Amino acid sequence: MITTPFGFASTAHDVLRDIDLSGQRAIVTGGSSGIGIETARALAAAGAEVTLAVRNMDAGQQVADALNAAGRHNNVRVAHIDLSDQGSVTSFVAHWQGPLHMLINNGGIMALPTLELTREGWEMQFATNFVGHFALTVGLHPALAAADGARVVSVSSSGNLFAPVFFDDLHFDFIPYDPFLAYGQSKTACALLAVEATRRWKAEGIVANALNPGAIATNLQKHTGGLKTPPERRKSVAQGAATSVLLAASPLLDGVGGRYFEDCNEAQMVLQRPADYRGVARYALDPGNAERLWDRTLQLISAR
Numbered sequence: 620m621i622t623t624p625f626g627f628a629s630t631a632h633d634v635l636r637d638i639d640l641s642g643q644r645a646i647v648t649g650g651s652s653g654i655g656i657e658t659a660r661a662l663a664a665a666g667a668e669v670t671l672a673v674r675n676m677d678a679g680q681q682v683a684d685a686l687n688a689a690g691r692h693n694n695v696r697v698a699h700i701d702l703s704d705q706g707s708v709t710s711f712v713a714h715w716q717g718p719l720h721m722l723i724n725n726g727g728i729m730a731l732p733t734l735e736l737t738r739e740g741w742e743m744q745f746a747t748n749f750v751g752h753f754a755l756t757v758g759l760h761p762a763l764a765a766a767d768g769a770r771v772v773s774v775s776s777s778g779n780l781f782a783p784v785f786f787d788d789l790h791f792d793f794i795p796y797d798p799f800l801a802y803g804q805s806k807t808a809c810a811l812l813a814v815e816a817t818r819r820w821k822a823e824g825i826v827a828n829a830l831n832p833g834a835i836a837t838n839l840q841k842h843t844g845g846l847k848t849p850p851e852r853r854k855s856v857a858q859g860a861a862t863s864v865l866l867a868a869s870p871l872l873d874g875v876g877g878r879y880f881e882d883c884n885e886a887q888m889v890l891q892r893p894a895d896y897r898g899v900a901r902y903a904l905d906p907g908n909a910e911r912l913w914d915r916t917l918q919l920i921s922a923r
């Protein structure tokens with residue numbers, strides 16, 4: 620188990636204190652709100668050149684302007700991506716130039732009340748939270764390989780404990796749609812992406828890890844009537860971004876990949892859903908599931 624000096628209450632700035640990221644380049648998807656803003660703020664404050672990959676360019680530009688005005692480096696920019704739209708992901712990748720040191724797959728949606736499908740017929744949470752990030756990560760593989768020690772960060776969730784990947788029914792054609800089953804499947808898939816990306820790319824110096832940021836009141840809960848977690852177990856957004864930046868940039872994680880973290884430490888693997896929703900399900904780190912999902916998703920995106 621990987622342990623660090625950081626924990627539940629640590630902030631992203633605590634984790635990056637004394638770390639100089641000058642000359643390093645990062646992408647933060649969903650960087651115009653919530654945890655994404657704080658992830659970008661901390662990486663940029665440490666000197667990294669940060670691209671906010673966002674669906675809403677106006678919102679993204681406002682955040683970039685605010686971060687640049689408050690920081691010392693004028694190193695935050697904005698680029699458009701709609702993770703639910705494969706054409707948009709392809710276009711983002713085509714415009715990216717040069718090496719990429721940190722890819723923070725952070726954007727996401729949760730618990731859409733009714734079944735929504737993309738134009739390809741893919742369930743929307745799976746398409747946005749996972750397939751979009753999968754295509755982005757695979758598309759940016761040459762840029763990651765060029766960075767000499769790149770990190771991919773997969774923002775998963777305790778939602779991994781709600782559902783495995785339903786390989787025979789990814790898009791709820793048979794299983795009755797449930798908002799949290801769909802969210803859970805997508806977040807399990809995000810964890811599996813880290814496992815398989817590490818297996819495939821570690822020899823090229825690329826490692827990927829997954830994380831649960833904790834319970835943070837953000838726009839994510841707009842379909843669920845707000846955060847239900849008791850106050851003592853909630854985090855601020857700066858605390859929520861701590862594990863993301865740890866996985867993106869801390870030397871404590873050098874060479875570590877294919878693992879799942881929460882509260883800045885490696886999480887326990889569990890065989891049943893615990894009452895406190897801590898830990899990661901075995902199926903979410905299973906290498907066989909990870910390879911199967913990778914191959915299946917490659918087929919999905921190449922057949923569209």
Ligand SMILES: NC(=O)c1ccc[n+]([C@@H]2O[C@H](COP(=O)([O-])OP(=O)(O)OC[C@H]3O[C@@H](n4cnc5c(N)ncnc54)[C@H](O)[C@@H]3O)[C@@H](O)[C@H]2O)c1
Pocket residue numbers: 648649650651652653654655672673674675700701702703704724725726727728729747774775776777831832833834835836837838839840
């Ligand atoms: N807040 C929590 O309690 C919590 C808990 C566990 C996991 N997470 C995860 O943390 C991540 C960040 O969530 P947050 O809490 O900051 O929520 P948020 O709603 O504030 O941020 C999510 C971001 O993703 C972007 N996004 C959504 N759909 C997109 C699309 N199609 N294309 C591009 N961008 C898109 C949104 O515009 C937004 O900027 C998510 O992956 C979420 O699942 C959050």
